Amino acid sequence: xxxxxxxxxxxxxxxxxxxxxxxxxxxxxxxxxxxxxxxxxxxxxxxxxxxxxxxxxxxxxxxxxxxxxxxxxxxxxxxxxxxxxxxxxxxxxxxxxxxxxxxxxxxxxxxxxxxxxxxxxxxxxxxxxxxxxxxxxxxxxxxxxxxxxxxxxxxxxxxxxxxxxxxxxxxxxxxxxxxxxxxxxxxxxxxxxxxxxxxxxxxxxxxxxxxxxxxxxxxxxxxxxxxxxxxxxxxxxxxxxxxxxxxxxxxxxxxxxxxxxxxxxxxxxxxxxxxxxxxxxxxxxxxxxxxxxxxxxxxxxxxxxxx
Numbered sequence: 662x663x664x665x666x667x668x669x670x671x672x673x674x675x676x677x678x679x680x681x682x683x684x685x686x687x688x689x690x691x692x693x694x695x696x697x698x699x700x701x702x703x704x705x706x707x708x709x710x711x712x713x714x715x716x717x718x719x720x721x722x723x724x725x726x727x728x729x730x731x732x733x734x735x736x737x738x739x740x741x742x743x744x745x746x747x748x749x750x751x752x753x754x755x756x757x758x759x760x761x762x763x764x765x766x767x768x769x770x771x772x773x774x775x776x777x778x779x780x781x782x783x784x785x786x787x788x789x790x791x792x793x794x795x796x797x798x799x800x801x802x803x804x805x806x807x808x809x810x811x812x813x814x815x816x817x818x819x820x821x822x823x824x825x826x827x828x829x830x831x832x833x834x835x836x837x838x839x840x841x842x843x844x845x846x847x848x849x850x851x852x853x854x855x856x857x858x859x860x861x862x863x864x865x866x867x868x869x870x871x872x873x874x875x876x877x878x879x880x881x882x883x884x885x886x887x888x889x890x891x892x893x894x895x896x897x898x899x900x901x902x903x904x905x906x907x908x909x910x911x912x913x914x915x916x917x918x919x920x921x922x923x924x925x926x927x928x929x930x931x932x933x934x935x936x937x938x939x940x941x942x943x944x945x946x947x948x949x950x951x952x953x954x955x956x957x958x959x960x961x962x963x964x965x966x967x968x
Contacts, residue, residue, distance in 0.1 A: 662688055662736065664729040666700070678702050679725045681713065681732055688736075690743045696819055698732065700725060715739070715819045717749045717758035717812065741771060747854070748841075749821065750787060750809040755799050759790060759809070766857040781857050784839035787811065813843040825851060826870065826898040826943075828877055830887060831965065838881060838893065842873065856880035867905030870895055871931070874948075891950070891958065897943040903935070916956055918963060925952060934959055 663684040669677050679700040686694040703710045703721075711728060713720040716739055720731045739745055739760060746760035750770060761783070762769045769779040770786045775797075778789040791809050794800040800807040812821040824841035831837050840855045844864070851869055852861035855877045862872045874895055881887035898906075910926035916934055917923075923934045934955045936945040947962070949955040 662733055664732055666725050666728060676701060679711065681728060683732065683736070685736065685740070685745070688740055688743065689745060691745065693816055697817055698819055700728060714821065716746050716760060716814050717751060717821050745819070746814055748783065748814065749812050750790060751812055752794065752800060752807050752809055754807040757799060761786065763854060768854070782838070783811070783841070783854060784837065811841045813841070816846050824897070825902055827896045828853065828855065828874055828893055829896045830893045831962070832892050835888070836886065838886065840877065853877065856884050866909055867902060867907070868909055870898065870902055870906050871928070891948045891954065894946055894948050896945045897938070897941065898946065900942055900944070903944040913952065916959065918968070923959070925955065
């Protein structure tokens, strides 16, 4: 492993005065084994120190020259089966981070000195890990106190990034499906890991949200895990993506539920209703091939959620 610290000459050099150039070609099998890890300046009164975020873990030093051995130590402990994690699960209140690796068709989550959990779907791995952490009191009582949040790992900087949305299926009598969707490294695409493969589409006018959903829905249906394509829906969509998608839609009125109105749109043969979640600043979409289809799907989900 090779690590070199260089001064940052970019516009953000005041906040990020140094960059760690890391080469893991001799340790990992990623297509890209070259990383550029930002080293930030931290001020506490008159004291100055340096900090790097790597896959959700922090590296600190009082001098940038002291960073390379610490970065190498962390990376050596993060590398598993010649891979760095593509996702992590974060338990915020407990202050714990659990790396997640993709090995062929299997997703694996590791725990410090404990068991390894694996499945073909990220959602199932989170369920297994959550149960274990509740049983060992890391997350507190079951269903309370804390939960695991998923984050992606930037392929260049190794910093964490939040999902731009989730693809979800929750239908009575069927297994749940859940997959986070992330923006690509240069914001030119969106991608997710679903039905045993990485799947992506180019970022366009907002329609990429529906295009990726369609690809994943068809893959799940071909795998016998989705009966109705419209049961897979985008949820917790960030505002920037919803605003762009909304501009491509035709307004079709609204649906009223207990004096709350939900806007309805169409796009070709597709109909959708949008649920605004102000506390989260996110949007949930319900899909169908007609207004009545959207109404029925929305009704069933609202009943399930106690609304």
